[in-house]
Amino acid sequence: MKKKLLCMFMATAMTVSLLAGCGGGSSADSGSTPAAAADDASSGDTAASGGGKVGVAMPTKDLQRWNQDGDNMKSELEAAGYEVDLQYAANDIATQVSQIENMINSGCQLLVIASIDGDSLGTVLEQAKEKNIPVIAYDRLIMNSDAVSYYATFDNYMVGTKQGEYIRDQLDLDNAAGPFNIELVTGDPGDNNARYFFGGAMDVLQPYIDAGKLVVKSGQTDFETVATANWSTETAQARMDAIISANYADGTKLDAVLCSNDSTALGVENSLEANYTGDWPIITGQDCDVANVKNMIAGKQSMSIFKDTRTLASKVVEMVDAIMKGGEAPVNDTETYDNGTGVIPSYLCEPVFADVNNYKELLVDSGYYAESDLQ
Numbered sequence: 001m002k003k004k005l006l007c008m009f010m011a012t013a014m015t016v017s018l019l020a021g022c023g024g025g026s027s028a029d030s031g032s033t034p035a036a037a038a039d040d041a042s043s044g045d046t047a048a049s050g051g052g053k054v055g056v057a058m059p060t061k062d063l064q065r066w067n068q069d070g071d072n073m074k075s076e077l078e079a080a081g082y083e084v085d086l087q088y089a090a091n092d093i094a095t096q097v098s099q100i101e102n103m104i105n106s107g108c109q110l111l112v113i114a115s116i117d118g119d120s121l122g123t124v125l126e127q128a129k130e131k132n133i134p135v136i137a138y139d140r141l142i143m144n145s146d147a148v149s150y151y152a153t154f155d156n157y158m159v160g161t162k163q164g165e166y167i168r169d170q171l172d173l174d175n176a177a178g179p180f181n182i183e184l185v186t187g188d189p190g191d192n193n194a195r196y197f198f199g200g201a202m203d204v205l206q207p208y209i210d211a212g213k214l215v216v217k218s219g220q221t222d223f224e225t226v227a228t229a230n231w232s233t234e235t236a237q238a239r240m241d242a243i244i245s246a247n248y249a250d251g252t253k254l255d256a257v258l259c260s261n262d263s264t265a266l267g268v269e270n271s272l273e274a275n276y277t278g279d280w281p282i283i284t285g286q287d288c289d290v291a292n293v294k295n296m297i298a299g300k301q302s303m304s305i306f307k308d309t310r311t312l313a314s315k316v317v318e319m320v321d322a323i324m325k326g327g328e329a330p331v332n333d334t335e336t337y338d339n340g341t342g343v344i345p346s347y348l349c350e351p352v353f354a355d356v357n358n359y360k361e362l363l364v365d366s367g368y369y370a371e372s373d374l375q
Helices: 040-048 064-079 093-105 122-130 156-171 192-210 233-247 262-275 290-297 309-324 359-364
Strands: 053-058 083-088 110-113 135-138 150-154 180-185 256-259 303-306 346-349 352-355
Touching: 053 064, 053 093, 064 083, 064 309, 083 093, 093 110, 093 122, 110 309, 135 309, 150 156, 150 309, 156 192, 156 256, 156 303, 156 352, 180 192, 180 233, 180 262, 233 262, 256 262, 262 290, 290 303, 290 352, 290 359, 309 346, 352 359
Parallel strands: 053 083, 053 110, 110 135, 135 150, 150 346, 180 256
Antiparallel strands: 303 352
16 A cells, blocks of 8 residues: 555555564563573573573553553563563663663673664664674664664554544545544653554545545644654643634534544543533544543544554564574564664564454453453
């Protein structure tokens, strides 16, 4: 599929195939004593016998999904026989850099990194490269560093595409007369994924905006304006407060809000609860956080993209195991994700969406949540 608008955000045109999903696992807590540093041959022997130390750097504990990623990742890696040093950086770039440097110096033989800012790790990753430590970028692509060996994520463009298609289908944009009012909320400008989410959604929605079927009354449509620093719920809420006050306080109907993830969607929902008197609009999200699933059940959020972190963590453990034993990690995309130094071999898992009609099957029956979690 030709990604027209995504080209505006990325350096080159990219093509993402609809790729098959993978199989289950995720993340956890910190590691312990360092293993002895080894040369290439001895580290390979250690890994082949089920040993070796893996550093896992996560951005923050403030968002539910990173806690799940961390817990699942650690348990999966430990079950595979690896020592794990898992660290959370409280969304502070300097802290994450320091944590990664400590992992490198404490004998980690491979790094799995979910970066806070994709452009902030070049210098510390030079140290990893000098020590021949492979790096897997986890969920967020690390930019402008040739130390990145692999990338593991969900198909981020498809995430946005599914959100845009959901709004299109629920409003019946191909048949209904309209016009419909929509507002746009995406994520952190330092997170490369946010551009893919937004680009995928806007490739679906922009033709309807151009035709006047969808109207953005605030006039806020470019990425930098609709981005939300740190994916902050409070920041998204404050912006939506201002949008409602300026455009919808007179009773004008808001028909849809494109939200790229659940933390921003929660901010939008908090603002609507406090300031908006009309019928609830269609609201998208991503991650199926507990609070948002509860809002979905209550009719306050329409859908959320479900990215089963158990699935992604299991695939990463498979990649780690292959690398640590001297092989190449399994990938299914070698064309799409250029980090500025070249295309990074990637494994993309396929996302699905949950709504009030299928959340029990996806979230409860699969064991991702207990039913009591959502009550």
